[in-house]
Amino acid sequence: MADKGPVDKDRRKFFIRTLQGFGLAALGGTIWGGYVAEAKYDEIVLRPPGAVPEEEFIKKCIKCGLCVEACKNRDNNPDETKQTATLRLAAPGDHRPRGNGKYIYPKEVPLGTPYFVPREIPCYMCEDIPCTVACPTGALDTDLVSSVKDGKKVLDINKARMGVAVVDLEHCIAYWGLQCDACYRACPLIDEAIKLELKRNPRTGKHAFLLPVVYPDVCTGCGLCELACVTEKPAIFVLPRHLALGEVGKHYIKGWEKKDEGRIKGSKGVEKTITPRSEKKPEDYLNVEDLLDEE
Amino acid sequence: MKNNWLYKHRFLIARRIVQLTILGLYIAGTAYGWNILVGNLSSSKIFDVIPMADPYAVLQMFAAGTMLAIDVLIGAALVVLFYSLIGGRAFCSWVCPMNMVTDLANWIRVKTGLHKDEWQLRISRKTRYWILGLSLVLSFLIAAPAFEFISPISMLHRGLVFGMGFGWLAVLGVFLFDLFVTKNGWCGHLCPLGGFYSIISKPSAIRVKHDADKCTLCMNCKNVCPEKQVLWMVGKESVFVTSGECINCGRCIEVCNDDALNFGLRFKPTKEVKNNA
Structure with a gap:
C-alpha cells in the first residue's frame, strides 16, 4: 500500500471533471443523437432535380x-x-x-x-x-x-428523376369513362411520360376510355400532372421513386434488349449442380413405372 | 468628445451595422435577387463568384463520411483563413445574428439587476469543446451533420432569410437561457460553433492589446467582457489578448476610460526597430 501522502487535488479534480464530462456527453449524446437519427429521414420528401440518393x-x-x-x-x-x-x-x-x-x-x-x-x-x-x-x-x-x-x-x-407519377385507377375520372386528359396535357413530356391509351368502354358500348398511363422510365416527377389533376385530392400524384417502384433484381436480364443482354457477356454461364439424380434425364424420371416408389 | 455616448459605443454601433448589413444583404439576395450576398451563413456566394462556407458544418459533413464538391471546400478554406489569420473570433461578434439576441438578454440582465449570483448557473466554459467533440462523434455515428440539425444559429439565420416556421422557439430558448440561467450562457459556454472558431482563430493578427501602465484597475473591461477569462492580464502585464476565445467585440476598449486597451496587430513588421538600430 502506498503511503498516504497529500492528495494531489488537481489530479483528482481532473479525473472527476473528465468523468463528469463523459457522463454528460453520454446522456446528451443519446438524446441529441436520437433526435437527429429520427429527424434526418423523411420517406416521402421530393428533392430538387439532380439530387443524389x-x-x-x-x-x-x-x-x-x-x-x-x-x-x-x-x-x-x-x-x-x-x-x-x-x-x-x-x-x-x-x-x-x-x-x-x-x-x-x-x-x-x-x-x-x-x-x-x-x-x-x-x-x-x-x-x-x-x-x-x-x-x-x-x-x-x-x-x-x-x-x-x-x-x-x-x-x-x-x-431528372425527382419522383414518379402514380395514377390512382379508382379515382381517376378518365378510368370512370369521363373525358379528362388534364394530366396528359400538363405533362412536359406529353406522349412520352404520360400516354393516353384507347379502350372500348363496355358500360356504354359506344364510348371510348382514354386512359392516362405513366411511363416511369421517362417520368421526371416534376408534378405538373399532380397540379393539373381535377379531382379534389389528386388521382395522379408524385411519389419518391423508391416508394412507388419495384425492383426485379440483377438476375433478370432482358434478352430482347441489346444493352441489357450485354450484361451476360463475360459471365461463366449457369453453374450446374450435379448430383446422382440430376445425371438422369427427365424422361427417365417420368418413365419410372411407379412415381411414388422411385428408387 | 472622448466621453460622448457615440464614442463610448463606437464598436458596438459598428458591429450592429455590420451584423444588420450582412443579414440585410442575405435577405435581399433571396427576396429581390440581389447577388451581393446570396445563400446563408452555412454557405453563400459573394457577387455570384466568391464562395464561402461554414467550416464547422463542412467538418461535420466530413465526419458523416462524404466527399464534397470543390466549391464548398474553397469556401470553407477562405473562411478559415480569414478568421484564423486576420479576424480572430470576429464571426461571433460581428456576423452571427445570435449575438444580437444574447446581447439583448445580457443587457436586460444587467439593467434589471438579474446579474447576480443566484441567477447564475455555473457551467464550465469548456462545455462548448465537449459539445464540439460530441457533434463530430454523433455526425460519424449517425452519418449526418449532427449540430446542423439542432443549431439555433442556423435556424435563426435561415429563418430570417428563407422563412422561420417554429425556428423562433429555439431562438427564444437561447434568449431565456441567457437571461435567466447563465450570463453569456449560449455564446460563452455552450455554442460549439463559437468553440470551433475559438480553436481556429488562435493565431489571428487583429488582437486587443493591454497596456498595464495606463490601467487604473477599475475593472470596467472585465465587467463588460462576455469572455472574462481572456482578460487575465488586465492590470498585470502589457500583452496582447491571445486567447482564441476573445471575440474581438471591442467592448472592453470602449468602456476603458484610461486608454489601456486598444486593437492592435500582433505581428507588426519590425522594420522601424531595424532602422533605428
Whole structure:
C-alpha cells in the first residue's frame, strides 16, 4: 500500500471533471443523437432535380438555400413577384400536415433541406436547371441531369428523376369513362411520360376510355400532372421513386434488349449442380413405372 | 468628445451595422435577387463568384463520411483563413445574428439587476469543446451533420432569410437561457460553433492589446467582457489578448476610460526597430 501522502487535488479534480464530462456527453449524446437519427429521414420528401440518393443527400446538403434562391429568382418564375417558388427550405414546424390532407405533404423534412410539394407548386423543369447548378456541395449533382451531346456535357432536365407519377385507377375520372386528359396535357413530356391509351368502354358500348398511363422510365416527377389533376385530392400524384417502384433484381436480364443482354457477356454461364439424380434425364424420371416408389 | 455616448459605443454601433448589413444583404439576395450576398451563413456566394462556407458544418459533413464538391471546400478554406489569420473570433461578434439576441438578454440582465449570483448557473466554459467533440462523434455515428440539425444559429439565420416556421422557439430558448440561467450562457459556454472558431482563430493578427501602465484597475473591461477569462492580464502585464476565445467585440476598449486597451496587430513588421538600430 502506498503511503498516504497529500492528495494531489488537481489530479483528482481532473479525473472527476473528465468523468463528469463523459457522463454528460453520454446522456446528451443519446438524446441529441436520437433526435437527429429520427429527424434526418423523411420517406416521402421530393428533392430538387439532380439530387443524389437521399442518404447521401442528407450528408452533403449544407442547408444554404442557394438552390431555393436560384429557383425563386429565375427569370421564368411564373410568380413574377418572386415571392414563391417551387423549392423551399424546410423550417421547424413544416411537418404539420397542410392542405387538410387533400394532397401528399411530407411529414418530417430534415431541417433546412430543400423540397417541393407539387400540388402547391410543381417543378417547371427549367432547361438551365438553376437550382442544381447553384449547389456548392454536390448534394445536387449536375452529372445526374446531364447528357452527352457531341462529346460535350449538356444539361438535360429530362434526365431528372425527382419522383414518379402514380395514377390512382379508382379515382381517376378518365378510368370512370369521363373525358379528362388534364394530366396528359400538363405533362412536359406529353406522349412520352404520360400516354393516353384507347379502350372500348363496355358500360356504354359506344364510348371510348382514354386512359392516362405513366411511363416511369421517362417520368421526371416534376408534378405538373399532380397540379393539373381535377379531382379534389389528386388521382395522379408524385411519389419518391423508391416508394412507388419495384425492383426485379440483377438476375433478370432482358434478352430482347441489346444493352441489357450485354450484361451476360463475360459471365461463366449457369453453374450446374450435379448430383446422382440430376445425371438422369427427365424422361427417365417420368418413365419410372411407379412415381411414388422411385428408387 | 472622448466621453460622448457615440464614442463610448463606437464598436458596438459598428458591429450592429455590420451584423444588420450582412443579414440585410442575405435577405435581399433571396427576396429581390440581389447577388451581393446570396445563400446563408452555412454557405453563400459573394457577387455570384466568391464562395464561402461554414467550416464547422463542412467538418461535420466530413465526419458523416462524404466527399464534397470543390466549391464548398474553397469556401470553407477562405473562411478559415480569414478568421484564423486576420479576424480572430470576429464571426461571433460581428456576423452571427445570435449575438444580437444574447446581447439583448445580457443587457436586460444587467439593467434589471438579474446579474447576480443566484441567477447564475455555473457551467464550465469548456462545455462548448465537449459539445464540439460530441457533434463530430454523433455526425460519424449517425452519418449526418449532427449540430446542423439542432443549431439555433442556423435556424435563426435561415429563418430570417428563407422563412422561420417554429425556428423562433429555439431562438427564444437561447434568449431565456441567457437571461435567466447563465450570463453569456449560449455564446460563452455552450455554442460549439463559437468553440470551433475559438480553436481556429488562435493565431489571428487583429488582437486587443493591454497596456498595464495606463490601467487604473477599475475593472470596467472585465465587467463588460462576455469572455472574462481572456482578460487575465488586465492590470498585470502589457500583452496582447491571445486567447482564441476573445471575440474581438471591442467592448472592453470602449468602456476603458484610461486608454489601456486598444486593437492592435500582433505581428507588426519590425522594420522601424531595424532602422533605428
